[in-house]
Amino acid sequence: MQDAFRPVVSAARARLPRAFGTGLHSAYLYGSVPRGTARVGRSDLDLLVALRHDPAEADHRTAHALGAELDAEFAEIDGTGTLLFSRDRLLSEGERYDLGWFVACLCTPLLGEDLAARLPRYRPDDPPLARETNGDLARHLPRWRERIAAADDTEEARRPLVRFMSRHLVRTGFTLVMPRWRGWTSDLREMARVFGAYYPAREAQMASAAAYGREPVGDPAVLRSYVDDLGPWLAMEYARVHGVKAARAGQ
Incomplete structure (x- = not known):
């Protein structure tokens, strides 16, 4: 520190x-x-x-x-x-x-x-770990759309949403590939870099999300891209690779 x-x-x-x-x-x-x-x-x-x-x-x-x-x-x-x-x-x-x-x-x-x-001694290559950390993105996306629609039409109001959603997407992208990488990190830039090595077609998007997670902007186009493109694709790919996270009470 x-x-x-x-x-x-x-x-x-x-x-x-x-x-x-x-x-x-x-x-x-x-x-x-x-x-x-x-x-x-x-x-x-x-x-x-x-x-x-x-x-x-x-x-x-x-x-x-x-x-x-x-x-x-x-x-x-x-x-x-x-x-x-x-x-x-x-x-x-x-x-x-x-x-x-x-x-x-x-x-x-x-x-x-x-x-x-x-708590247990965790292994990054354990498939249940990847599924149960971020395998519920599909359930979040409708709520994200509601939050975007309800936010004031100002950059100041949108910046916290961009920061939060950017971080969530980058972390989800990282845990998608974590079992193959066999390690973990909490650094957004490192997460995006690791993800990009396995999904080069989405590398630029994830790198941008990592940047916005550190320095958010109030651009509505960024939020739309998250809930209309990157988010849905990531949710489907996660379900294909790891399955869907078990629902918790109240979800």
């Missing part, structure tokens, strides 16, 4: 227990900040919080307020994203090859008990 980001990480570590109280089990960093590739003033701070109970609406409001507070106080970051899950869900059998893998292999412990000690 670069020195520039240590104050905001220290602030997050100190404020999370105050924000969530006894309901907090543990917290993690993921993304460019713990990886050491974050850019001052451009990268966001990505957190995952494990609670002792199922997250309620009040917990999501707390996470949003804490993120807004950190974002306003520290110019080094451009936004904060916080994922909330219960400890039991992260350790559940149904999430073993999805959220469990994410915590164990792509997250850096920030405070509390590290759940990775209770």
